[in-house]
Amino acid sequence: MQHWWSRLLSFFKSGESSNVGQQGEDVATGFLKAAGYKILARNHRSAIGELDIIARSPDGFIVFVEVKTRNDSDPEGGFGAIHPAKRKKLTRTALGYLKSERLLNQRCRFDVIVITIDATRQPTIHHIVNAFEATGVNSMFS
Numbered sequence: 729m730q731h732w733w734s735r736l737l738s739f740f741k742s743g744e745s746s747n748v749g750q751q752g753e754d755v756a757t758g759f760l761k762a763a764g765y766k767i768l769a770r771n772h773r774s775a776i777g778e779l780d781i782i783a784r785s786p787d788g789f790i791v792f793v794e795v796k797t798r799n800d801s802d803p804e805g806g807f808g809a810i811h812p813a814k815r816k817k818l819t820r821t822a823l824g825y826l827k828s829e830r831l832l833n834q835r836c837r838f839d840v841i842v843i844t845i846d847a848t849r850q851p852t853i854h855h856i857v858n859a860f861e862a863t864g865v866n867s868m869f870s
Contacts, residue, residue: 752797753780756841759853765791769825777821790836792822794859797843810840812863819862838862 757767764786772779781793794810810818818838826832840859844852 742775746757748797749795750842752843755843755851755853756781756793756795757781759847759855760793763855772821772825774821774824776824777820779818780826782825785837788835790826790831790834791839792825792836793839793841794818795843796840799845813830814862815863819864822844 754769757770760781760783761767765783767781767783768790769782770780772782779792780795781791783791783793785791796810809846815838822838825838828833837858838860840847840856842854842856846852
């Protein structure tokens with residue numbers, strides 16, 4: 729089995745640009761698994777929106793992970809793409825997931841993983857834990 733980091737290096741060194749988002753999500757999934765997370769779902773879609781990765785953290789949180797893959801050297805550049813309307817949509821989609829899976833009593837949070845590639849095609853993974861609070865009327869339980 730090829731390790732997540734070797735897939736990451738071979739992909740980004742190859743210079744391929746097709747399906748960069750999916751490749752970034754694959755790398756983020758491997759990164760989370762290596763950190764002890766259990767992956768519950770990937771690319772969860774509903775009528776409201778999509779959640780890139782849903783995982784259970786080693787400390788028991790349900791974690792909704794938004795993955796951004798960028799060619800910038802600033803990891804905040806990817807985080808900046810998660811504007812207030814996107815946060816609200818992610819919150820509503822996460823709430824739908826929690827309801828459908830009967831997990832409303834579970835602790836949860838929103839993380840962001842930004843994968844950046846510098847000019848030499850070297851990747852950096854930046855995991856922002858608890859990147860933002862649930863947004864909307866009454867937060868998660870609107």
